[in-house]
Amino acid sequence: MLPAEIELPLLKTLESAGDHIGELKSYIDAINQALLAAFKKGASIDSVITGRAHLVDKLLQSIWEQKCDPDCGAALIAVGGYGRGELHPSSDIDLLFLVEESLQQESEEQISAIVTLLWDIGLNIGHSVRTPEMCATEAENDITVTTTLMESRLLAGSESLYTEMQAATGPDKVWPPDAFFQAKLEEQQRRHKKYDDTAHNLEPNIKGGPGGLRDIQMIQWVARRKFGVTSLNELVERGILTEAEFRSLELGKKHLWRIRFMLHTITEREEDRLLFDLQQKLAAAFEHRDNEANLAVEQFMQKYYRTIARLQRLNEILLQYFEESILNADEKxxxxxxxxxxxxxxxxxxxxxxxxxxxxxxxxxxxxxxxxxxxxxxxxxxxxxxxxxxxxxxxxxxxxxxxxxxxxxxxxxxxxxxxxxxxxxxxxxxxxxxxIPAFTNIVGRMQYDLFHVYTVDTHTLFLIRNMRRLTVPELSSEFPLASEIMASIDQQETLILAALFHDIAKGRGGDHSELGAVDALHFCRAHNLSEQQVHLISWLVKNHLVMSMTAQRKDIEDPDVIRNFAKLVMTPKHLKHLYLLTLCDMRATNPKRWNGWKDTLLKQLYRHTLRELNNPQSEADDYSELQKKQTQAREELADQDQKAVTQLWMQFSTDYFQHHSVQEIAWHADVILSTPEHEYPQVRIQCEMKPGASEILIVDIDHDNLFAIITSIIDQCALNIVQARCETTDDNKAINSFSVLEEDGSLICDRHREEEIRSRLIDDIKNLTEPPVNSRHVPRQLKHFEIPTTIEFSQDKTNMRTLLRLQTADRHGLLSRVGLALSQAEVRLLNVIIATVGAMAEDTFFLVDRNDEPITDPEHLERIKSLLLEHLE
The missing domain is CATH 1.10.110.30 (Hydrophobic Seed Protein)
Known part of the structure; x- marks a missing residue:
């Protein structure tokens, strides 16, 4: 109950308000201000939530007395959450106007006046008008109605009418306990499935998600239907719930109530999702502070996740008990x-x-x-x-x-x-x-970014689930190469243990891979594994990020990259284990961002490295490989003039042949040799050319801003560029090839869609001299990360090119902005490695100057950096 010093002044305000809209609005505002002040001063959340319901009761009862005749033949009923006597700041006030069938028309006029007044004073009401018979019919057809009516309270009006409704919708008339439990259990299972059967999502729903407030209410509903109890405390008296479990449920519920109260207060609406921007505000409201190892928001969310984990466990225990006592009570x-x-x-x-x-x-x-x-x-x-x-x-x-x-x-x-x-x-x-005591630290631990969408412990278990799927023959078509490798692994517990420890040191400060490797080493030695197995597990934990970073952020067509990676992995056995761990880890980090392109990159890196390990290559071998590519490409160009093919290829750099497949080289040559000068630009789209992505080839006479224009158009076509390669021939033809995906990670597989993209590209390339202004909507989540732009240069002396590494906030039109800056800086772009980690773009650009030389002049490099910052900021 609210203290008298809060309640009495408010009730006096209500008493003098009558039915004046302005004064009733003032009463509601006074409730909000008084309860928020009480909450901030440390009032119990119970008193605040039930106190709001009590004060709204008084308001509704006052209005009822003024607008309804005593003998109107109707009753005002609180239902749903409001019926339980709980009311959060922006929750709907669910009302049932119960009417006698014989007086329905007369009472509905008075009810209409009440509803209009409630809307006018700004209350969020949900209401229905029914007779007891209608309630019974609706309840029989819809278990949600039954649930709502179970929690009803009489606020004003006819008590006999309310009693009649209760009797008509009781368990002896509709939805007996066994049917009610089965239906609610299936309802919960469907609800949990909406949230991937885990409460540990990036932006969890505090009400509907697993372990949320709905799960507590589920226990209350079933207990009420079966045992007639109105509070969880009564389950303790019946021996269904232990005292410790009751305390845990109450503490968990109150914690979630406090969060929900602040959610509604901050957003000024009925918001039950812990959205990214709100998590930070809530962390501040609950006085968490950043420290060296963890952000305030990560501390706040870890407490939340641990709370709902306890609630989910209690929900499981009690529902299983109910299943035994309700569904299976009569079974042998x-x-x-x-x-x-x-x-x-x-x-x-x-x-x-x-x-x-x-x-x-x-x-x-x-x-x-x-x-x-x-x-x-x-x-x-x-x-x-x-x-x-x-x-x-x-x-x-x-x-x-x-x-x-x-x-x-x-x-x-x-x-x-x-x-x-x-x-x-x-x-x-x-x-x-x-x-494993070190595992305690990662239970419920969330990283505040868009890359990791599960808590660390949940992610770890999903990684293991992905591994186990590779052992199921019926699922081998999902990842055939990985399934084949997994079948060749003798001691698969090596991978399970590496998975358990790969992120175990997150949130402890320092390099979690290094720290986790030490933990794994000690654990495996303590469990008397062979030294060979111990070192492999520890090595996997230490290097679990290297393969994904190499595949996504380095040029894996560069033989030096492959040679360096092969030196790291040392043996085919290490490579196989690391490939499986990496694949399953990437898929368990953010399943929605996994796509066929990432799968392709990993497989390419695996195959290139395995070949290097089994047959180390020299620079002479690298040159021989390029010659072999050209020979094979000529076979596919049998219909073309071979002298023309030779003349064309003489204008290409060695880098071009290194980075394109035989099929791509032949495709590009065929397009160029078949196109008269006056028919440029040429745009072609292929979906079968490269596994995991669709290929867009654009050949045009080179001119300023061409790359910027193309990338801007591709972005506006709602495509994601995952790789870009550029080549300019000696006769000034620009060959731009892009590997792209639809926004959902799929290939361009519709002919109409292909033609739409192709036509847009041709028209805009012909008519634009600068990229169009990007008008695409910035995703909500990206707006809440302040990511500084960092630019680093390095020299690839072997391949005679300059590497520009860019870290910046991901956004639409990013490549176009970079392209503009590079055009103004008078440099040529050869290749782009695109990697997006959550809200951050980590892209690598391979550059040369207009004379096809690496850029070493400090002033030129500084100019490039200045132009990039100008366009990006």
């Missing part, structure tokens, strides 16, 4: 004995008695090993989940040093089935962090 218990400690009851594994873990702590790991041995096990019994949680303290240093515990853990990760499922459960119930 099917019991399969596994050993003296565990049995399976109706598909769920459980402890034979409550003292199992006290008498034999190793059983805390044994139960998970048994799950991997029995695929028919659906999960762990609710009572046993409780026992596990209550006995986690037994996993101490002595437990972890026990050879039998070590052997059990290794047996779990060595299984051919169920490893991901078991590790996920061990994480959910706290076993993983208890057994």
């Amino acid at each position: 218990r099917e019991i399969t004995v596994l050993n003296r400690r565990f049995h399976i009851v109706n598909g769920y594994i459980g402890a034979v008695d409550s003292q199992i873990f006290s008498h034999r702590p190793l059983a805390l790991l044994e139960i998970f090993f048994l799950i991997t041995q029995n695929p028919m096990i659906r999960g762990i019994r609710a009572s046993t989940i409780r026992l596990i949680h209550e006995h986690l303290h037994l996993i101490d240093r002595r437990f972890r040093n026990d050879p039998k515990a070590k052997q059990l853990f290794l047996q779990i990760v060595r299984q051919s089935h169920g490893v991901y499922r078991v590790l996920r459960s061990m994480n959910r119930y706290g076993l993983l962090a208890a057994y």
